[in-house]
Amino acid sequence: MNRFYTITLQCLLLVALTFMVAAGQEDAIEEKYSVWIGSSYTDFTDYTKKIGEYRNGDDEFLPEFSIDYLSRGINHIFSLNGNYRDENNIMADMASKIGDGFSAGFKYRSLYKLAGQDLLTNLETREASGGKILTHEILDPGADYYVHRKEVESNFNLRISKKNNVRLTAAHRTTLQSGNEQHLANSHCFSCHITSNTATIDKITHQIMAGLQADIGKSKVGYQFAYRIFESEAPLTYANYDEAKHPVNGGSAAEFSSRLLFDGVAMAAGEYANTEKLSHKVTFKGNAGNSSYGSSIGYSKATNKNNDLSSSAISGSAFYATSLAKLTRLIAKFSVAKLEVDDFNVDLPLFRDGRPGIPMDFDFTRYSSLNRVDLRGSVELISRLNKKMTASISAGLRSIDREYYPAENSDATTTLFGQAKLRYRKGMEYSASFKYRFESTSNPFTSARGLFEARGRSVLNPVDGTSFVYYWQREALRYQDITTAPTQAHILDLTSTWRPNNKVNLNFGFKAKYDKNGDLDSLDVSHFSMQPSLAVNVNLDQKWAVSLGGSYGYNKSRGPVAIALFDG
Amino acid sequence: MYTDAVSDPNDPLGPFEAVHYGSAYAMTDYETKSQNLYLTTSYIYSPKLKFHGMVGYNKSTAAMDQVVFPDLTARLYDEINDVTDLDHQDFTFLHMHDYSNLDYQLLNFSLGLEYMLSKDVVWTADGEYADLKDNEGYVYGIESGSMFMIRSGIRFVF
Numbered sequence: 001m002n003r004f005y006t007i008t009l010q011c012l013l014l015v016a017l018t019f020m021v022a023a024g025q026e027d028a029i030e031e032k033y034s035v036w037i038g039s040s041y042t043d044f045t046d047y048t049k050k051i052g053e054y055r056n057g058d059d060e061f062l063p064e065f066s067i068d069y070l071s072r073g074i075n076h077i078f079s080l081n082g083n084y085r086d087e088n089n090i091m092a093d094m095a096s097k098i099g100d101g102f103s104a105g106f107k108y109r110s111l112y113k114l115a116g117q118d119l120l121t122n123l124e125t126r127e128a129s130g131g132k133i134l135t136h137e138i139l140d141p142g143a144d145y146y147v148h149r150k151e152v153e154s155n156f157n158l159r160i161s162k163k164n165n166v167r168l169t170a171a172h173r174t175t176l177q178s179g180n181e182q183h184l185a186n187s188h189c190f191s192c193h194i195t196s197n198t199a200t201i202d203k204i205t206h207q208i209m210a211g212l213q214a215d216i217g218k219s220k221v222g223y224q225f226a227y228r229i230f231e232s233e234a235p236l237t238y239a240n241y242d243e244a245k246h247p248v249n250g251g252s253a254a255e256f257s258s259r260l261l262f263d264g265v266a267m268a269a270g271e272y273a274n275t276e277k278l279s280h281k282v283t284f285k286g287n288a289g290n291s292s293y294g295s296s297i298g299y300s301k302a303t304n305k306n307n308d309l310s311s312s313a314i315s316g317s318a319f320y321a322t323s324l325a326k327l328t329r330l331i332a333k334f335s336v337a338k339l340e341v342d343d344f345n346v347d348l349p350l351f352r353d354g355r356p357g358i359p360m361d362f363d364f365t366r367y368s369s370l371n372r373v374d375l376r377g378s379v380e381l382i383s384r385l386n387k388k389m390t391a392s393i394s395a396g397l398r399s400i401d402r403e404y405y406p407a408e409n410s411d412a413t414t415t416l417f418g419q420a421k422l423r424y425r426k427g428m429e430y431s432a433s434f435k436y437r438f439e440s441t442s443n444p445f446t447s448a449r450g451l452f453e454a455r456g457r458s459v460l461n462p463v464d465g466t467s468f469v470y471y472w473q474r475e476a477l478r479y480q481d482i483t484t485a486p487t488q489a490h491i492l493d494l495t496s497t498w499r500p501n502n503k504v505n506l507n508f509g510f511k512a513k514y515d516k517n518g519d520l521d522s523l524d525v526s527h528f529s530m531q532p533s534l535a536v537n538v539n540l541d542q543k544w545a546v547s548l549g550g551s552y553g554y555n556k557s558r559g560p561v562a563i564a565l566f567d568g
Numbered sequence: 569m570y571t572d573a574v575s576d577p578n579d580p581l582g583p584f585e586a587v588h589y590g591s592a593y594a595m596t597d598y599e600t601k602s603q604n605l606y607l608t609t610s611y612i613y614s615p616k617l618k619f620h621g622m623v624g625y626n627k628s629t630a631a632m633d634q635v636v637f638p639d640l641t642a643r644l645y646d647e648i649n650d651v652t653d654l655d656h657q658d659f660t661f662l663h664m665h666d667y668s669n670l671d672y673q674l675l676n677f678s679l680g681l682e683y684m685l686s687k688d689v690v691w692t693a694d695g696e697y698a699d700l701k702d703n704e705g706y707v708y709g710i711e712s713g714s715m716f717m718i719r720s721g722i723r724f725v726f
Binding site (some may be wrong): 032033034035036037038039040041042043044045046047048049050051052055064116117118119121122127451452453454455456457460469474477523524542543544545546547548549550551552553554555556557558559560561562563564565566 | 588589590591592593594595596597598599600601602603604605606607608609610611612613635637640643644646654656657659661667692698699700702707708709710711712713714715716717718719720721722723724725726
């Protein structure tokens, strides 16, 4: 906490210092500031945490304060805006610019958010004859969940040499989150007993970025380094996992226990991964005649410090833009990224070790489906048809080739798209735009495990040495690819603005999207959404202004709901 | 065939024969709707006195169609014993689709004024009322509640 305030104070002083140096060198041609001092009183009725999600105070007066300051000279501009609403809701924004050689900014945000408690009421059922069971238990009734988020952000841009316009940039952001959150723990399926408890939130994130850029002839080159670290300093939350036994008669403890990694014990649960990420990026931009071009190469590596597992990415991108004719422009873009995630072996105790029959070894190596090569490319042609209309058409593709993809159809996921856009403008009176986009995807990512199960009776055989068929054998019965990703998508976007005179302004918008997947046998998975909106602004006279409007949002998803037909 | 049941001769429920007939599915629609209406206004009564106000209304709903599974009688037929199995299980799920229903109505109303006491001093006063009506109560229970807030202060302009 002290480190957070030290960083905040240092950033604040640094930006303020640059302003004082600049302001001391010249007289301000404009300087204005205002201070507001007041108080607010808030009263809640019934349930507070939804209607008062971002509000502090109940049935009490709280002091408030705000300040706005602006100083502008021939060679400098400095602004400060701050608002103190209560001890947890504070905002400050400071910016300073001195000529073309230096600029700096500082922001501070403090926000308090209340959260409700999941009452788990739907997680309660019991099979009619008394077998399968699902229960819940709130161990922290009436808990006060909240998160207090504080963020300090600063950035600097310094020209260190006029020759070649060499500039140094640096930025920093620290985020601190504290409070309480709900933590759920689920005992294994022998009891399906879900418990709720309170976990402490104490998270901190630091991000720094530094870069250097310079002009070389008509080209601009740059290098950027970034480092991010996330740590949770909250004490571990422990959950009590039930002792394995029959949920109805309490017997067969040895058999149930032999199938589990742990039972009848308190274990640390819900631990956050402490992570760090570093990245390097080199950029290049240039111009030649009517054309411009650029490219970038990047490398990043993220590590989970709890278990030393890492993921890395190498990426590259390029663009080329040129004028084909006086009013026609072509833009081509291409990017490629290769992502790799460490594999790791999951070492499990033997399943049913010491029980009748042969124990099973379920050790496995986890390969990530994030291991992939991601290719993207697009071409866009923009042409001004006349003084009122501009049209553009574009086409492109995206291909994701996964290294580890256990699905039956493991070809790369490839999306082709085409887009047409038309913009119309009639002076200041009327403007409109229309966009239609079509996407076609082959082999969208699917679950490799299958959503459905085939009939197991008379198909599965008891495990050697026992008279039972076990749940794990049902994996062999699973079938049916399933995904929410579409194979076809249609996207429409329409906007229109009409200004019949200086007093009236009317805006209309309509967005819609329909997508479906036709590759899932008889499963007609589809999504449809639309959002019309209308806004009218009227200045009735020099004294009275009115704005009114509305929007309607509609979303519909169609998908399968599957149930298992079994007993036991 | 026993499916993963712990066979205990003393089990009051068994040993029982557990059977497995695969899975069944039904296609179902899920809809969300959101309507927003607003009106804001500002009025300069005199060089010294200004008013502003806002009314907002939002209604949001979410609902799943009833999940209607096909007739499972044939699927659950036990050809060995010539009976329909799992007759103690209820696969109709008559109320499952209601579990995730949402139905909120939110009304916001605010009114404020600024009165110039002198060239450099302005008095401000604002009031806000918000009322949330939760007709379903899903994860967090019924979340209906209302809020009333007043704020007043003095702004010094330099």
